[in-house]
Amino acid sequence: MPVRHPLLVALEPVATALGATLVGRSRVRADDIPLEWEGEVVGGLRLPSGGAGLGALIEAVETKVGGPLASLSREDKQRAVALLDERGAFAYRRSVEDVADSLGVSRFTVYNYLNARKR
Numbered sequence: 512m513p514v515r516h517p518l519l520v521a522l523e524p525v526a527t528a529l530g531a532t533l534v535g536r537s538r539v540r541a542d543d544i545p546l547e548w549e550g551e552v553v554g555g556l557r558l559p560s561g562g563a564g565l566g567a568l569i570e571a572v573e574t575k576v577g578g579p580l581a582s583l584s585r586e587d588k589q590r591a592v593a594l595l596d597e598r599g600a601f602a603y604r605r606s607v608e609d610v611a612d613s614l615g616v617s618r619f620t621v622y623n624y625l626n627a628r629k630r
Contacts (some may be wrong), residue, residue, distance in 0.1 A: 530567035
């Protein structure tokens with residue numbers, strides 16, 4: 512059985528949280544995120560296509576905050592947006608709209624939460 516590079520082993524929980532897949536050096540495709548160790552590509556992070564990754568992030572945050580995002584208080588919704596931002600949720604296309612739908616708020620509100628966080 513081949514030994515996995517320590518970077519790939521260390522990133523496994525991150526990949527799982529993102530709904531992504533870690534691939535070895537020989538399986539890296541052009542659309543994967545190359546993972547380098549001391550200047551050498553040792554593998555890749557293959558993000559899920561479509562919104563599956565965002566859905567997994569929203570589910571993970573719901574688990575962390577203890578319930579559906581729409582049922583949270585305003586403060587907890589702000590915390591949920593901060594957690595999603597930290598986990599890269601807003602890199603997905605249409606993510607603000609999808610997060611707003613999950614929270615039961617407008618896109619404008621999500622942008623306000625994000626802007627308040629950056630201040």
